[in-house]
Amino acid sequence: MKRILLxxxxxxxxxxxxxxxxxxxxxxxxxxxxxxLVVSTILSAQCTDARVNLVTPTLFVxxxxxxxxxDASQEELEQAIRSTGFYRNKxxxxxxxxxxxxERHNGEIPRTLQELTALPGVGRKTANCVLGAVYGINEGxxxxxxxxxxxxxxxxxxxxxxxxxELDLMEILPQKDWYDFSNLLILHGRAVCNARKxxxxxxxxxxxxxxxxxxxxxxxxR
Numbered sequence: 001m002k003r004i005l006l007x008x009x010x011x012x013x014x015x016x017x018x019x020x021x022x023x024x025x026x027x028x029x030x031x032x033x034x035x036x037l038v039v040s041t042i043l044s045a046q047c048t049d050a051r052v053n054l055v056t057p058t059l060f061v062x063x064x065x066x067x068x069x070x071d072a073s074q075e076e077l078e079q080a081i082r083s084t085g086f087y088r089n090k091x092x093x094x095x096x097x098x099x100x101x102x103e104r105h106n107g108e109i110p111r112t113l114q115e116l117t118a119l120p121g122v123g124r125k126t127a128n129c130v131l132g133a134v135y136g137i138n139e140g141x142x143x144x145x146x147x148x149x150x151x152x153x154x155x156x157x158x159x160x161x162x163x164x165x166e167l168d169l170m171e172i173l174p175q176k177d178w179y180d181f182s183n184l185l186i187l188h189g190r191a192v193c194n195a196r197k198x199x200x201x202x203x204x205x206x207x208x209x210x211x212x213x214x215x216x217x218x219x220x221x222r
Contacts, residue, residue, distance in 0.1 A: 011181070013208050014205050014208050018185075021188075025187055027129060027133050032060070034130065039056070047084040059080050059081065069094055069095060074091055077094065081094075100119055109134060116130060124162075124166070128141060128178075138178040141181065142179065142182035143182065144182075145189075148162060148165055149189060153193065153215075156169060188205070192204075200212050
């Protein structure tokens with residue numbers, strides 16, 4: 001219980017400071033419609049958001065509607081998304097996803113985690129991202145590689161599995177902050193707290209970070 005209370009206080013301080021440092025803390029994926037965000041998040045698996053954002057402008061011109069994705073040729077879609085990696089599985093998921101949305105949901109993106117994760121290609125990470133970004137619904141925390149790394153470094157979780165880290169974060173954060181907090185950690189992981197050499201000297205939350213001193217000694221010889 002003492003550890004949970006400590007982590008709740010730390011999470012509150014982290015949220016406040018990171019919000020000031022990253023006032024525009026939205027998803028880095030570019031999209032114009034809810035379905036485009038679904039497609040982008042499917043493409044982002046094992047791929048950087050920057051790469052996805054290079055691919056999707058042309059992709060969304062070629063496939064401007066849900067129906068166009070549902071009717072897409074598997075081979076042609078594979079070539080259009082090839083540079084994002086795992087393109088065969090992703091193309092298959094995107095086509096099946098669009099077909100399922102049309103057949104079972106009248107082309108509308110569902111508003112519940114259960115319905116979203118029942119769609120082809122959609123796991124908890126994608127579902128939480130879509131619910132938070134599109135509908136402002138906090139049903140869970142988006143846990144990607146940055147959130148995994150920072151949750152451990154910041155002492156918010158000792159686990160390595162996304163599922164257990166998500167539960168830890170949901171326990172210490174107010175539900176209204178679940179989506180925002182994941183975006184803040186993702187932005188901070190990209191800009192400052194990277195995997196190879198975290199930039200601790202200019203980190204806005206180093207006072208709240210239990211790993212800061214160790215990282216400074218290891219990487220900055222201080």
